[in-house]
Amino acid sequence: MLTCLFLTSGLFLGWLLGAQGASNIFDRAIKTRMVKFKTAAVIGSLFVVLGGILQGHNTTGTLNELVPLETVGGAFTIALCAALVVITTTAIYRFPASTSQAIVGAIIGWSFYTSAGLKSEILFKIIASWLLAxxxxxxCSFVLYFLVRKSIRSSRMHVLKKESILRFFLILAGALAAYSLGANNIANVTGVFKNSFSTSLLLGGLHIPSAQLLSFIASLAIALGFFTYNKKTKHAIGNGILSMTSETIIVIVMAQALVMFVFSGKFLSGIFSNMGFTALAATPVSSSQILVGALVGVGLIKGILDLEIKKALGEAALSAITTPLLSLIITFISLFFMNNVFGIQVANRTTLPETLLPNEAASATRTYQIASDTSQQILxxxxxxxxxxxxxxxxxxxxRSYTKGKSEGYRQAKEYQLFDYKNALGAIEETTVQLENVSLATQLEKKKQQxxxxxxxxxEQRRYLEHIAKSIKQAINSDNIEVKDKLLKEQLMEIEQRMSFTGEVDEIYRQAEQVHMTFIxxxxxxxxxxxxxxxxxLVLLRIGLSSKEMSPLLNISTKSVEIARYRLRNKMGLDRNKNLTEFIQSI
Amino acid sequence: MLLKKTNKSIELIDNFLNCVDQSLLLFKEGVKNYLYNNTENFNNDILQLANSEKESDNLRREIETTLFLQSLMPQLRGDIMRLLEEMDNLIDQAKKNLFQFEVETPHIPAELISDFIRLTQTSVSAAESTIPAAKSYFNDPVNVSEKIHRVYFYEKEADLMADIIRRKIFKEMPNLKLSEKFHLRYFTLHIENISDTAEKVADLLSIMAIKRMI
Incomplete structure (x- = not known):
């Protein structure tokens, strides 16, 4: 019972791992609606369990080799601290922290605390694997994307057929990636509990040994993570970085599957040994960091290594450094409390240094030290x-912060929109005022001219009237009647000439010219x-004046106007039947 | 099983494109028959074009349903539906134009007949060129830009011809009434509009092809 309770921290870590894995493997496929969530969850969880049971022992062995951990209390503390660090760093960087790096950091913290010998050669291999993955x-994604794109382009396959085939392969790749995730990352859950978990199960005639049972339980926790991952999250890696076509998605998932598969077995170590390098161990690696690597590969071939990819790279690097360090420190402190305050055995007495061994005499005086099994269970x-x-x-x-950010975004967007509307209204208002000003200025100019x-x-009138007054005065003052008559006749002639309204006719003509500019x-x-x-x-005819109306304006008789009209008809080559006024109106 | 359904969708899309092709041919023949006063053939063309339009509408709806029901290409189907709608517009316009010829019976002077035939052929050629471009989008997006180049070329030519016709109507034909001139201008515009819609299809295709290649 106590062991089962201790195991909960590991299962919690497994659940976290499953949720991250599901996000890394299937998120893009689900978001682009190429795969349904249910299909992804069922296939993913099934293959993660298979991978964990069939091939999980390799990476579990490596973690076990790093430092043999035999107490369930120590394993509990390590898994718990790793889980806390994963949650915290993920929240800080908004980048899924690696459970593998958290658990290895915690193991190092445990080895520091207990002074248990840490195999530096294995640790070096693990770190090298993290860098290499x-x-x-x-x-891998670079080569795969190149090949996939080339084969699709050369095949000239119909887009519908291509999509159907790619969808099938995407499910296959997802299954393989889930299998590799189970095989590679199950060690994060089972690695620390392997030696302390000794429960086996007898189902009918079938005996399930403790190691298999532990793998199965851990796989179930990861599978649960697949079902419960937040598919609405916007922080999944790669979202919004590249245009997620089906080819891109399949290549990214396939690259993840291949790399995790390679690091789950002895395959890579064999290659390295044959090449004369130090053999690399089967190591639990970070699926998120592998995903970033895959995105970089595809980005390189597409020629898009934009700010978002660089940002994701930076976050991955920061998370890779911070997670193990933070895990180390938190585990070290937690182990101290577990051991000294709660009296939980975190290591074997043979590995624990004397200073850390529970002191019988001291324990008698420490009232807060809890020793009984029941109390430990409660604790x-x-x-x-x-x-x-x-x-x-x-x-x-x-x-909350996401909702707040979203509502803040909406508010800002609304404000911007309002601002835009106001600006647009202001611009309209400004244009209207400007137009009004122009019109007023034109009117003002006209009035000025007037x-x-x-x-x-x-x-002119004054000068003319003065001139008449002067002439009349001269006539009055003159004694000679002949001179008087002459002066008065001259004035009469002048007045008659003035009555021909030449200026006014010119004005009418000028205004008509403006109105009928096209006609002229x-x-x-x-x-x-x-x-x-x-x-x-012609202009006066266009205005619609008759010959009688025209004659005073032109200062000629009506008959002369008629003759002028006749000449016009001849010059314009009009038929006898055609009306001159109608013709002019139709131009 | 999945490929069987996919093959059915491919067949539907091919049928739709064939339907567009056939409708454009009918429109071309219809205008020719109207201009040469072959009333019987013209009426026959109208009837066939109306049927073709109905068939294309049905096919488009069936494709839409299939794409959504089988969740095929969730990322591309929006674009594909828009493309099919725009191409369907070509048929709609062709049908509407032919019906306008039938209802309004515009008087087309003998000296303009050859110009109208040339304009119809060029405009329809622009529309016809969208079909291989659309087929190329489905099978070989790299070559789409090469194919849509023809659409742009024919569209420009159609614009030029329409301008020439309009100029002739308004500048060189004083005997025509203004109402007749307006009428002819509208028919020039209607025929020209087919090439404009073809240009829209070409624009859409070029963006869609880029999207597929990124």
Whole structure:
């Protein structure tokens, strides 16, 4: 019972791992609706269990080789601290922290605390694998994408057929990636519990040994993660980085599957040994970092290594450095409390240095040290509950900050929209005012011209009246009747001449010219041989004046106007039947 | 099983494209028959074009349903549906134009007949060139740009011809009434519009091809 309770921290870590794995493998396929969530979850969980049971022992062995951990209390603390670090660093960097790096960091922390011998050669191999995995993934995705794209382009396959085939292969690649995830990362859950978990199961006649049972339980926890991962998350790696075509998605998933598969077995170590290098161990690697590597590979071939990819690379590197270090420190501190405060045995007495061994005399005086099995169960239960509460708190905080950010975004967008509308309205208002100003200025100019004309007219009239007054005065003052008559006749003639309204006619003609500008242009084009007087008659005809109305304006008789019209008809080549006025109106 | 359904969808798309091709041919023949006063053949063309339009509508709806029901190409299907809609517009326009010829019976002067035939042929050629381009999008997106180049060329030519016709109508035909001139101008515009829609299809195809190649 106590062992099962201790195992909860490992299972929690397994659940986290499953959720991350599902996001890394299937998120893009689900978001682009190439694979349904249910299909992805069922296939993923099934193959993760298979991978964990069939091939998980290799990486578990490596972690076990790094340092043999035989106490369940120590394993519990390591898994718990790793889980906490994964949650915290993921929340900080918004980049899924590696459970493998967290667990290895925690193991190092445990070895520091207990002074247990850490095999530096294995540790070196693990770190080398962590560095190599993303590079291998980039190379893998580069080659795969090149081949896939070339084969698709050369095949000239119909897009529908291509999509159907790619979808089938995507499910296959996802299954393979889930299998590799199970085979590679199950060590993060089972590695620390392997030696301390000794429960076996007898089902009918079938005996399931403890190692297989542990793998099975851990795989189930990972599978649960596949079912419960947040498919609405916007922080999945690669979202919005590259245009996620089916080819890109399949290559990324395939690269993840291949790299994790390679690091799950002895295959790579064999190659390295044959090449004369130090053999690399089967190591649990980070699926998120492999994914970033795959994205870089595809980005390189597409020629898009934009800011987002560089940002993801930076986050991956930061997370890879911070996670193991933070895990190391937190585990070290937690082990101290576990050992000294709660009295939980975190290591074998043979491996624990004397200073850390529980002192019989001291234990008698420490009232807070809990020793009984029942109390330990309560304590462990409380700890597990606390961790759960912490996780839920982090989850709620994340969601709140996301919702807050979203609503803030909406608010800002609305404000921007409002601002845009206001700007647009302002611009319209400005244009209207400008147009009004232009119109007012034109009117003002016209009025000014009119005023000038009026004032000139008044001046002219005044001068003329003065001239008449002077002539009449001369006539009055003159004694000679002949001179008087002459002066008065001259004045009469002048007044009659003045009555011909030449200026006014010119003004009418000028205004008509402005209104019928196109008509005058057409007349000038079509009948260039017309005289000025004839053009004037045409304009007056266009206005709609009759011969009688025209005669005083032109200062000629009605008969003369009729003759002028007759000449016009001849010059314009009009038939007898055609009406001149109608013809002019139709131009 | 999955490929069987996919093959059915491919067949539907091919049928739709064939339907577009046939409709454009009918439109071309219809205009020719109208201009040469072959009333019987013209009426026959209208009837066939109306049937073709109905068939293309049905095919488009069936393709839409199939794509959605089988969740085929969730990323591309929006674009593909838009492409099919635009191509369906070509048929709609062709049908509408032929019906307008039938209802309004525009008087086309003898000296403009050859111009109208040339304009119809060029405009329809632009529309016809979208079909190999669309087929290329489905099978070989790299060559789409090469194919749509022809659409742009024919569209430009159609614009030029329409301008020439309009100029002739308004500048060189004083005997025509203004109402007749307007009428002829509208028919020039209607025929020209087919090439404009073809240009829209070409624009859409070029973007879609880029999307597929990224």
């Amino acid at each position: 993303p590079i291998l993934s980039a190379a 462990i239960g409380t700890l597990v509950l606390l961790v759960l509460a912490f996780s839920i708190y982090m989850l709620i905080r994340n969601r 005023l000038i004309t009026y004032s000139l007219n008044i001046g 242009e057409k007349i000038n084009e079509s009948y260039p041989n017309l005289t000025n007087k004839e053009r004037k008659i």
